[in-house]
Amino acid sequence: MSFINYASREINCKIVYYGPGLCGKTTNLQHVYQMTDPDAKGKMISLATETERTLFFDFLPLALGEIRGFKTRFHLYTVPGQVFYDASRKLILKGVDGVVFVADAQEERLDANIESMENLKVNLEEQGYQLENLPFVIQYNKYDLPNVTPIEELRELLNPNGVPEFKGCAVTGEGVFETLKEVAKLILMELKKGG
Amino acid sequence: MLGPQSSFVMYDEELQRINIVIERLLREANAKVIFLVDKNGQMISGVGETEHLDTTSLASLTAGNIAATGGLAKLIGEKEFSILFHEGEKDNLHISIVAQRVILVVIFDQRSSLGLVRLRVRKASDELTTIFEDLAKKTAEIQASGGHNSPFAEITDDDIDSLFS
Ligand SMILES: Nc1nc2c(ncn2[C@@H]2O[C@H](COP(=O)(O)OP(=O)(O)O)[C@@H](O)[C@H]2O)c(=O)[nH]1
Numbered sequence: 001m002s003f004i005n006y007a008s009r010e011i012n013c014k015i016v017y018y019g020p021g022l023c024g025k026t027t028n029l030q031h032v033y034q035m036t037d038p039d040a041k042g043k044m045i046s047l048a049t050e051t052e053r054t055l056f057f058d059f060l061p062l063a064l065g066e067i068r069g070f071k072t073r074f075h076l077y078t079v080p081g082q083v084f085y086d087a088s089r090k091l092i093l094k095g096v097d098g099v100v101f102v103a104d105a106q107e108e109r110l111d112a113n114i115e116s117m118e119n120l121k122v123n124l125e126e127q128g129y130q131l132e133n134l135p136f137v138i139q140y141n142k143y144d145l146p147n148v149t150p151i152e153e154l155r156e157l158l159n160p161n162g163v164p165e166f167k168g169c170a171v172t173g174e175g176v177f178e179t180l181k182e183v184a185k186l187i188l189m190e191l192k193k194g195g
Numbered sequence: 196m197l198g199p200q201s202s203f204v205m206y207d208e209e210l211q212r213i214n215i216v217i218e219r220l221l222r223e224a225n226a227k228v229i230f231l232v233d234k235n236g237q238m239i240s241g242v243g244e245t246e247h248l249d250t251t252s253l254a255s256l257t258a259g260n261i262a263a264t265g266g267l268a269k270l271i272g273e274k275e276f277s278i279l280f281h282e283g284e285k286d287n288l289h290i291s292i293v294a295q296r297v298i299l300v301v302i303f304d305q306r307s308s309l310g311l312v313r314l315r316v317r318k319a320s321d322e323l324t325t326i327f328e329d330l331a332k333k334t335a336e337i338q339a340s341g342g343h344n345s346p347f348a349e350i351t352d353d354d355i356d357s358l359f360s
Pocket residue numbers: 019020021022023024025026027028052054078081141142143144145168169170171172
């Protein structure tokens with residue numbers, strides 16, 4: 001749920017990066033962080049285990065600039081991917097304005113992607129959201145690796161509704177900003193409609 | 196109070212009323228810093244010695260903290276824990292929920308005490324609740340009368356592209 005502050009002329013929106021464990025959600029945020037002007041970003045916070053697995057969430061606040069005199073801020077969150085962190089994932093989805101699903105394009109992760117997508121739908125519905133009504137984009141990440149599922153097959157299984165989709169390689173940054181930009185755009189379009 | 200997909204809106208008038216309440220709370224509770232955070236992690240307002248604080252991160256982590264303890268509460272059959280207290284070596288955090296959707300955070304040190312903070316927070320919470328109820332009413336009325344002139348009503352693709360340039 002966006003927060004429109006007429007007093008400080010700011011608008012805040014929340015974007016959640018969802019997807020199976022190790023698909024590259026944290027790497028997406030790290031790339032955005034590295035490539036962003038120091039004065040446009042806050043600290044990146046990672047609540048992670050000692051082995052760098054996301055424990056609760058990563059958080060990156062971005063101040064992108066002004067639209068019509070309103071400072072536009074996006075708060076980027078990732079969820080922990082492992083199945084047993086489901087309770088935490090639900091919490092992070094609260095108040096979400098837009099979702100990025102990061103799929104791991106490697107063949108052996110196909111089932112994990114499908115499971116995570118199902119889990120996203122269920123958890124959104126619990127909060128009273130419908131994925132179909134939310135700004136939503138998909139990134140097929142790790143497309144640099146040799147053993148990936150063909151894009152047509154990924155699309156058929158993960159993107160039957162044809163939402164915007166991007167191939168990505170989060171470690172080099174390929175597709176990262178395209179993905180973010182698209183979901184931000186969809187969120188702003190939603191606000192335009194007066195959501 | 197507000198649907199999951201409607202925006203949370205703040206206006207000048209209500210923000211000023213809020214600031215009067217939390218500034219008074221700051222004085223009366225001998226606190227160092229007070230801030231109000233939306234349950235989704237967005238900072239609403241802060242008063243006191245906020246210059247050296249990363250308030251954006253504080254807001255996000257506070258909301259995460261409330262969300263996590265709220266989840267714990269449900270697991271043991273409570274609705275939510277309405278007050279959290281974290282004791283540090285020098286500074287302490289008193290966190291409470293106002294009007295079911297806003298988080299009030301008080302940072303205080305040995306110049307104050309938990310008892311005093313608790314007492315003053317209770318009174319301020321009632322006043323804040325009234326303000327947030329007024330705000331919800333105002334937002335609903337404005338929406339019912341066709342919505343306010345959203346600053347985003349006329350945005351174009353170019354506006355959005357320029358954000359990322
Ligand atoms: N080859 C390759 N490795 C990636 C890519 N994106 C992330 N990784 C690696 O995959 C691992 C898990 O990434 P991480 O971002 O922590 O996954 P998360 O669990 O979704 O947050 C890390 O070792 C990353 O370096 C990618 O596009 N290509």
